[in-house]
Amino acid sequence: MRDFWNTALKDLGKIGVAYILITVGVWVVFMILIPQLIMFDYSLRPMLPLRDIGGPKDVWTLKNYMVFFTNRLHMAIFFKTIWSSLIVTVTALTICYPIAFYLAKVARGAKIGLLMLGLIIPYWINELLRLFAWQIILADMGILNQFLIFLGIIADPINFRMGNGAVILGMTYAYILFMVFPIYNVMESLDRNQLDAARDLGASWLRIHYKIVMPHAKPGIAVGCTMTFMLAAGTVAAPQLLGSPSSFWFTQVINTNFECANWNLGAAYATVLMLLCVVFMFMMLKLFKVGLKELTQ
């Protein structure tokens, strides 16, 4: 640790070190800690008329949390959100693992650049616009339905936006990069000779992936899954734009609470969601036997 500081001082000078410490400190305190603490504080207080705030009724209570745990509908939506986010995560992983492997170990030269570009270009467009695009594709008289009718596969348009299918599809699409890049990064560092060596020793492709590539890519898979899950569980845009009106997501419930001016309940719900994401992250770490340190690499 002392070495670290000495090198930092030598390389950056006192002003440089101070600048970094202050900017990071300000960011952590004002952008992360204080907002979270304020939200946590909100979640523990009852909703009160303005004149009672700071008064004798304004005390810490778990009432808001009790509302959540006693509301069966909200609990159901919460678990559905977990389940759907898991589906998004697994779907994205299934799609992205081969893409990442192809990019990192199979494709060469210009092909890599072209594929990367293909992956990144959609992200030059705002997330909302991309979701609107899916709305257009999946609409009752949308491109997909018209195409299927044109091919004669269906006679009447399918309502793709019933249930959660469209939301899961849209989310998977939206978060593919967050899954591809962490996995691609770790796979890049895998020595190609190890693949050849495993092959040479008689391993089938499936075996090579199971025994060599996947263990090596574990930290990337853990990062990709954690990010995708958190994004899926935490987004409000995708369910709002692609979900059916009859099928709510937990983020929409939080959103409604805030819109109905019950910030305290909204804060409590948001805290529950945040806890879920933290728990999920640690579960992933445990599952992939990856340390927090490796995760950040």
Added chain:
Amino acid sequence: MGQDVEISGVSMRFNEVYAVRDINVHIQAGEFFSFLGPSGCGKTTLLRLVSGFMDPSEGQIKIGGKDMCKIGSNNRPTAMIFQNLALFPLMTVAQNIGFGLEVRHVAKAKREKKVEELIELVDLYGTGDRMVSELSGGQKQRVAIARALAVNPAVLLLDEPLSALDLRLRNHMRAELRNIQRRTDVTFIYITHDQTEALTMSDRVGVMSIGKLEQVAKPDIIYNTPKTAFVASFVGESNIVDGDIIRIDGDYALLKTAAGSFFGKNPQHMDKGETATIFIRPETVFLATDSHAENRLTCRTKTISFEGAYAVVTLATEQGQIFTMRLNNDGSVPRIEEGETIKVRFNRENAFLLKDGGTSIA
């Protein structure tokens, strides 16, 4: 048991550029065979063709008499040791060695027994449970050898595996490799750019220039009777002088050069009037007495570098041609000083006249 490897007419093209061209060689079962050549000569490509990582553009590779065309590397009776060893870093030593058996679904008990045997063979007692990253360079080498031998290959392919080791360890591993080869009787195909490595370990050496196999022979024959200018200049040190052949004398020819006219062997049977290069090894150059008339040079000694067992003397002829001579420190040689003018000579049996194939890397 080893199997023979028959490489016939094998060429490999990458985008119209030949990495190897028309290679023909029959490697015997149980032989220690080395491909020796400078980097970029295509020797690694050749090894990868034998291992099945790629298929040749032309030609045929047979192992044990069986055509290997369309047989993938996982189904060939070969095992490869990579230049960087390519050990699996997330596995223990025992898991590394047992990998080939595991993917072949060998039962656990049998597998463990075999791994134990191999650990013994390569002298790695007590390291089975360690991660490969905890091992020294030499130990990693042994793990790589054991891992390759675990699958009972008929042919072991080695891609410069010793190049990362320091000199002392390299010498030791050379002996060790040779030893393991004799004990297991597996055919070894060894790739190297290090001539000492090739000459000391191999039963036969194939010298490669850019994509071409120049000469295949026993190490002493490669060194003593190089067939081409490339082999003569790549293997060992030589004094090299260009000239024209002015007379043929049986197996010998007389070459007229700027430094004088010299007799040498004429293995390529060149004719009078042809341009040729004469190669003379420094250790075959001696101090001349008056009784020697043939192949004699008068030189000034430029530098004398004393190495202990011998001294390397750099000489310059009147015309500025540089000559190197290696004098054994056996007391038979009078003391020479730098700057002194001396007469040296060499025997016509120790000099070679060869066509400059354009691939000489003098």
